[in-house]
Amino acid sequence: MVDNILEINNLTVSMKQKNKPNTPIIRNIDLKIPKGEIVGIVGESGSGKSMTMKSVMNILPPNAEVDYTSFMFDGNKKDGKERISAAMIFQDPMTSLNPLRTIGYHLIEVVQRFQKKSKQEAQKLAIDELEKVGITLPEKRMKQYPHELSGGMRQRVMIAMALLAKPQLLIADEPTTALDVTIQAQILDLIRELQKEEELSVILVTHDFGIVAGMCQSIRVMYDGKIVEEGLIDEVFYHPAHPYTKELLKAIPTGDKKKELYSLTGYNETSEEREKAEMVSLTETHRLLKQRGEKND
Numbered sequence: 001m002v003d004n005i006l007e008i009n010n011l012t013v014s015m016k017q018k019n020k021p022n023t024p025i026i027r028n029i030d031l032k033i034p035k036g037e038i039v040g041i042v043g044e045s046g047s048g049k050s051m052t053m054k055s056v057m058n059i060l061p062p063n064a065e066v067d068y069t070s071f072m073f074d075g076n077k078k079d080g081k082e083r084i085s086a087a088m089i090f091q092d093p094m095t096s097l098n099p100l101r102t103i104g105y106h107l108i109e110v111v112q113r114f115q116k117k118s119k120q121e122a123q124k125l126a127i128d129e130l131e132k133v134g135i136t137l138p139e140k141r142m143k144q145y146p147h148e149l150s151g152g153m154r155q156r157v158m159i160a161m162a163l164l165a166k167p168q169l170l171i172a173d174e175p176t177t178a179l180d181v182t183i184q185a186q187i188l189d190l191i192r193e194l195q196k197e198e199e200l201s202v203i204l205v206t207h208d209f210g211i212v213a214g215m216c217q218s219i220r221v222m223y224d225g226k227i228v229e230e231g232l233i234d235e236v237f238y239h240p241a242h243p244y245t246k247e248l249l250k251a252i253p254t255g256d257k258k259k260e261l262y263s264l265t266g267y268n269e270t271s272e273e274r275e276k277a278e279m280v281s282l283t284e285t286h287r288l289l290k291q292r293g294e295k296n297d
């Protein structure tokens, strides 16, 4: 049996609108995240990736209406409003950092929210965490303001803040999209290392299949508020089953400048097709066969 850190069944989110019917944004999805795995969530802009993650963290906008049949975290039923041991990092760290407060202020605040520590002890833990995420001169950084740090360093600070909350699940929503390629690779390496060291489960939301291939064990593909396909990386990359996944994979740039970029604008399910479309799901048999295969290698 696969041990799941998170299991949500039949999640639906819709937005309340004045004098108009509610707009459905997430449509009856089941989301299972196995313990200790890095799971990639892909899909085009607007497919509902961020809203799904915000539902997990219970940080949806006030006009959102959420419903689900069950919400289990680490085997325990939750009502979805309770705090779960999860932390989230976003594409733009500046949206989560107060420009008027020092880096130290942010980190100490997180420690003291989650652990009973004196200011001095919290300061020491914060400095240690900055070191762990690869920030040089951590004592100096504690006194600096967010704008004094580079984008990559700010994302490291966000990761340090997330880890100080001692999460079992880390959700990274497009964590490297705003960074240049070398820094991107460093941040992804850091997430991979920390996942192993801290035995974290990670959800990595991205629109980049390359990142998924290099980082994740399994993948969920979202389209129009639904998970249309899920599977282990090799299965989905080499044998995509859902027509939308096939289109997404065709749209990966090949690096060949002569080849025209493939556009997905033509993909549009009719509601009839949508009704008929079966969710292509990852079976436990696939996963177990794969794990057995890896051990025999």
Ligand SMILES: Nc1ncnc2c1ncn2[C@@H]1O[C@H](COP(=O)(O)OP(=O)(O)OP(=O)(O)O)[C@@H](O)[C@H]1O
Pocket: 015, 025, 043, 044, 045, 046, 047, 048, 049, 050, 051, 052, 061, 207
């Ligand atoms: N505050 C809001 N009020 C109303 N609708 C919203 C709100 N936030 C998002 N939406 C809508 O919800 C849908 C899903 O958005 P979401 O941000 O989850 O997509 P996404 O897949 O994460 O896209 P991106 O990659 O661009 O972040 C979109 O149609 C979006 O317009």
